[in-house]
Amino acid sequence: MDEALLSLREISMHFGGLKALDKVSFDLREGEILGLIGPNGAGKTTCFNTVSGVYRPTSGEIRFRGTRTDGLPPHRMAALGIGRTFQIVRPFPNLTVLENVIVAAGLNCYGKLIPSCRPWKGRKTREEAMEILARVGLDSQAEQKAGLLPLGNLRRLELARALALKPHLLLLDESFSGLRHEEIAQQEELVRKTRESGISILLIEHNMRVAMGLCDRLVVLDHGMKLAEGKPESIRNNPEVIRAYLGKGGSANAS
Amino acid sequence: MSEYSITIGTLIAIQAIVACGLNVIVGYAGQISLGHAAFFGIGAYASALLTTAGGLSFWSALPIVLGITGLIGLFLGLPSLRLREDFLAITTIGINFIVVSVFQYVPFFGGALGIGGIPRIVLFGERIRGVSFLLLSAGFLAITLLICWLFTRSWSGLACFALREDETAASSMGVSPVRFKLTAFILGTAMAGLGGALYAHFMRFISATDFGFPMSVMILSMVVLGGMGTLWGPVLGALVLGILPEVFRPLTDYRMFLYAALLLLMIRFQPGGLLGENSLARQTLSRLKGGKS
């Protein structure tokens, strides 16, 4: 087995008496698309937030490329090479689409005094950002205010911003929800291309068809615990997983 | 120009500097501050004390004044990292009241009598007064605007814009909220300190009541009226609010009422500011441009 890019060891997260995560462990290998699935309230988003630095886990250890990262704030995670998107999109509404992407391109300037005083309106920065926008197909809207974009484009803008960080690992939080059918196909294509460019991906997904089709492996959470882990086929036929989903009203489309 | 209009012009330039500072905090970084006059006052008192009791010249005191106000700004900016928006708003009002009462009740700061006998600024062997002071203030305003302009073009400025728009998203892109909020506070309060120092040496007598909460409201009104987050907005706001009372001066008794009513009408019908997005001025301008091309 290759060295893990990201590894979680016995991560627990307690809110008061509630155990949102209970000793969850899994690894994400270099170059892999790993899906995090589970019924509502299973702890997927909490798990995500501990990886991206929003929460400090109550106990356990997270390593990214060998360094301990649990408890680091989000901007440090970004500097280490973890990019993320948000389930409820968070554009910078009064900045243009291009400026939205350029914010992420400044990653290496924000931490140091002198570089952070340099101008951001350089041609090179602009061209790089335009190139990323072209990759997600938003180059024609580059000068528009981000707040005016429809949801499908905003999801792509979030992806573009995360890519502009030049990350090793991309965290996608329900990047497909609220999209129309053809938009989902486009987005899937984008995610695959991203992986081909050498970026590993951890994603939360509600849509089982998308998760099964896109991911190399899946980790199933239920009630804050890891229920199963494996290739999509084995997860699909895992009786415990089926029970967890059906027990919640059978909303999953497991076939 | 009459002496009177020179005085008005100088005060407008000084207030524009202070308003630019507030614009950095409120307009660029999106942090609420309702007590900006406190820093205006701290700058004025620091410069007054350093040049009277301390015996320094204006020019050698100025770096110290900027350092002191920036440092206090950093210290008082700390609540912005923890508090919710509304709490922060009221806390900054509180800071204003507390700073004023410290000036008023601590004998070191001259107490209720204030500080008098502040020396004039000397430049190239000349004592600066009248038109020269107006030009000096305008020069400092130009430097302030230049710094603001450079700031909006720097990565730090972009980081502040991102924080203003969405803190969570900004930090996921490597922007440290602590670092850049405090940067904005230091920069903004140092500008207020500069304005304060100029004010002290222009008036040559200062007292705590000059820097009370009404002054903070006035400065914030300038920023909001002119157009928050724009470069020229605070200057325009300072001009409008500085000239209006003079226009109404013949109406002595009704002057303050008209001023308040006009402020109310402007904020009610042009809440984005005179130079803000979708403002009348902007729309007219773009229509003119559209007509030409």
Add this chain to the structure above:
Amino acid sequence: MQLFLEQMLNGIAIGAIYAMITLGLALVYGILRILHVAHAAVYTVGAYIGLAIFSATHSILLSAAGAMVFCAGLGFLIERFVYFPLLKYPPYVPLIGSIACLLAIEELCRLAAGPYILSFPAQLPFPSFTVGGIVISSTLTAVYCISAGVLALLWFITTRTELGLAMRATSQDMAIASSMGINSHRIISLTFMIGSAVAAIAGILVGIYYNQVYPSMGAVPAYKTLALIVVGGLGSVPGAVLASILLGVGETLLIGYAGIPLPRDALAFIAMIAVLLWRPQGLLGGRG
């Protein structure tokens, strides 16, 4: 000891008056999330209208009723024509609107009644007591009884009636409340009217208590009460009342009795910052 008790009683009376002003502010903040600085202007207008009607009729009941009705109308107008159109803007926009409103109304009072301090020579129909050598004047009794009555009535309205339920629903989530069939706009207007009517009573009581009515009498309460709603926990009505009474007593004891030369205005804010450091959600605030 006797002096201490007398100061204590005065402090509670001042606190009770603060509470009546702060209440309106807490109600408005709870429902619209606006810092309603102009509330202090409503209170000033209440004192003036009360005084005008009292001078004409010599009936304190008529005067109170008239001031309440007038202020309720004023509160309604402020809500409808200043705040409501500005709700969709960031909070400092309605705040500046509110401050402009306060200035304009203050100036209007000055233009209408002159810049002088007017006296409010009303005798309230309440008895005075002497307990253990301490005199409780009829004004003091009146302040206690009236404020207790008003606070009890408001407590009843907000917790025990359908109107109160609708008010709480609207303050939780305006959109959901509307979808449940609550006319949230009318609830907001009613909240303003109730808060403003209470402010009118507070204005009259202050006028009689200090025997002074003047245009800028709202200037200090305008900002001090902001500190009080923070200390109480933003939007929490019982918290605001508790904080007001504590401040009234604290101010009177520290300044009048212990002789500490700190200005009253700063005290409220120093207390506020101390409380925020200790309990960032305020004394009785629940929401994190």
